[in-house]
Amino acid sequence: MSLLNLFNRRGSAPVARDRLQLILAHERGGAGGSDLVMILREEILAVIAKHVIVEQDKVQIRLERGKDVSTLGVDIELPVSLAPRRQAA
Amino acid sequence: MAKVLVVTSGKGGVGKTTTTAALGAALAQAGQSVAVVDFDVGLRNLDLVMGAERRVVYDLINVVNGDAKLNQALIRDKRLENLSLLPASQTRDKDALTDEGIARVMDELREKFDWVICDSPAGIERGATLAMRHADLAVVVTNPEVSSVRDSDRIIGLLDSKTLKAERGETMEKHLILTRYDAARADRGDMLKIDDVLEILSIPLLAIIPESMEVLRASNVGCPVTLNNPLSAPARAYIDAVRRLKGETVPMSVPSDKKSLLNKLFTRRAA
Numbered sequence: 001m002s003l004l005n006l007f008n009r010r011g012s013a014p015v016a017r018d019r020l021q022l023i024l025a026h027e028r029g030g031a032g033g034s035d036l037v038m039i040l041r042e043e044i045l046a047v048i049a050k051h052v053i054v055e056q057d058k059v060q061i062r063l064e065r066g067k068d069v070s071t072l073g074v075d076i077e078l079p080v081s082l083a084p085r086r087q088a089a
Numbered sequence: 090m091a092k093v094l095v096v097t098s099g100k101g102g103v104g105k106t107t108t109t110a111a112l113g114a115a116l117a118q119a120g121q122s123v124a125v126v127d128f129d130v131g132l133r134n135l136d137l138v139m140g141a142e143r144r145v146v147y148d149l150i151n152v153v154n155g156d157a158k159l160n161q162a163l164i165r166d167k168r169l170e171n172l173s174l175l176p177a178s179q180t181r182d183k184d185a186l187t188d189e190g191i192a193r194v195m196d197e198l199r200e201k202f203d204w205v206i207c208d209s210p211a212g213i214e215r216g217a218t219l220a221m222r223h224a225d226l227a228v229v230v231t232n233p234e235v236s237s238v239r240d241s242d243r244i245i246g247l248l249d250s251k252t253l254k255a256e257r258g259e260t261m262e263k264h265l266i267l268t269r270y271d272a273a274r275a276d277r278g279d280m281l282k283i284d285d286v287l288e289i290l291s292i293p294l295l296a297i298i299p300e301s302m303e304v305l306r307a308s309n310v311g312c313p314v315t316l317n318n319p320l321s322a323p324a325r326a327y328i329d330a331v332r333r334l335k336g337e338t339v340p341m342s343v344p345s346d347k348k349s350l351l352n353k354l355f356t357r358r359a360a
Contacts, residue, residue: 011278016235017285024242024289 022057037063044074052078091199094206094334095224097248099240101211103232104268107304107314109208110138111327112228112334114313117172119331121203124163126175128220129210130186133177139166140311141174150178153190159197168316173202186219195223213243218251225254226262228295232269233281241265241290264295266330271300272343283343296330297343298323322346 026038041061048054058077064070096109106129113125127135130150136142141164147157152175159175166172175198178185198205209220221227227248231241248261255261267286274280287294298304303321307314315324322344329339 013275013278013281013285016281017289020235020238020281020289023239027239027242028246 037061040072040074044076048076054078091202092204092226093195093199093224094204094226094228095209095221095248096206096228096230097209097217097221097244098211098230098237099213099217099244100232100237103230103237104266104298104304105211105230106134106138106208107308108228108230108266108268108298108327109135109206110313111315111324112331113172113204113206114166114169115315115324115328115331116204116206116334117166117169118315119335120171121335122171122201123204123206124173124175124198124202125206125208126198127177127208128186128216129208130177130216131179131182132210133179135208136164136174136176137311138308139174139313141166141176142311145176148176148178149194150181150185152194153186155190159194159201168312184215186215188219188222191219192223213247217244218247221248221252223253224248224261226264228264228266229290229292230266230268231286231290233267233275233283233286235281238281238286238289245290245292263292264334265290265292266296266298267294268298269300270297270343272345294341295333296326297341298326299343299345301346303346 040063041059044061045054045056045059048059054076060073060075062071062073062075064073094112096105096112098105106127109125113123117123125135125139126149127133128149129135133148136145144164147162149162151157152159152162163173163175166174175194195205207220207224210216229241229244229248231237245263248263249255252261265287267283270283271280275282283294283297299322301321301323303318303323304314307317310317314321315327318324319328325344329342329344332339
């Protein structure tokens with residue numbers, strides 16, 4: 001964001017661009033973004049969401065296949081206050 | 090050698106049919122023989138946009154099934170004699186389109202015309218994948234709007250995997266036409282900019298079609314915008330697109346309909 005934008009009201013287009021870039025990075029999959037990672041991400045998110053509100057982009061999941069060992073890295077950024085999930089209407 | 094071009098988008102209502110009609114007419118005006126083919130079985134509209142809705146006798150499915158010859162189904166445009174329309178069926182469903190039947194019709198069209206432009210239905214189902222299947226190149230029509238860009242990204246993925254060209258291991262030539270673009274709103278930060286869309290979709294830009302009354306006006310009267318008002322901003326953008334498709338180098342611009350300053354002040358739209 002440029003300095004100018006701090007004074008001007010920021011338009012909605014940059015938000016649209018950022019959201020698109022994020023979702024398409026997910027959907028394109030590509031290298032490393034296997035179905036397994038997508039499924040794990042969704043299920044891990046579902047478990048956490050039972051207790052804490054976490055935004056989708058705050059969950060990073062990496063699956064690295066090594067020769068002898070594969071590692072699954074899950075990195076979840078929790079909100080400052082561990083607010084309980086609001087009851088859905 | 091004939092070129093088969095698919096006009097596709099994923100999302101509906103972004104301007105595929107308008108683009109098919111406009112490019113077809115502009116190519117025909119440039120001296121090429123052109124067939125525009127409606128693949129939207131059950132929801133045909135290319136006939137209406139071209140002003141030929143009352144002249145439809147046979148359709149694509151009749152030809153695919155062998156109930157009619159291709160020549161019987163092709164409707165020659167009344168304004169341009171080297172422009173023809175192959176309408177979709179309005180009553181049958183998409184399952185009536187067989188792979189072999191479509192392949193045969195496409196081969197026959199390739200022999201008769203310089204350009205075959207396939208107007209894809211929205212979505213990613215059978216009609217859309219069949220429309221792109223035989224294409225040599227694709228025009229992806231996108232609005233500067235999140236849902237349209239996302240769907241276009243999906244369609245680009247299909248163009249690179251589900252087409253005959255992709256299956257042969259060749260690269261599908263893809264071009265972007267950005268429609269309904271409003272430079273003033275993009276400048277104010279209220280609309281995705283051209284560069285944003287290009288960066289996200291990463292396919293080359295063929296044309297920017299500005300938001301314009303002329304597009305609706307042309308479809309109201311059943312005439313491709315490039316014929317109805319060739320000097321209007323969208324028509325000029327489509328005509329430039331055709332020159333690029335034919336290999337010319339044309340500088341990219343966002344054409345605008347001329348407006349005086351006073352006019353601008355009084356017609357400023359609410360965002």
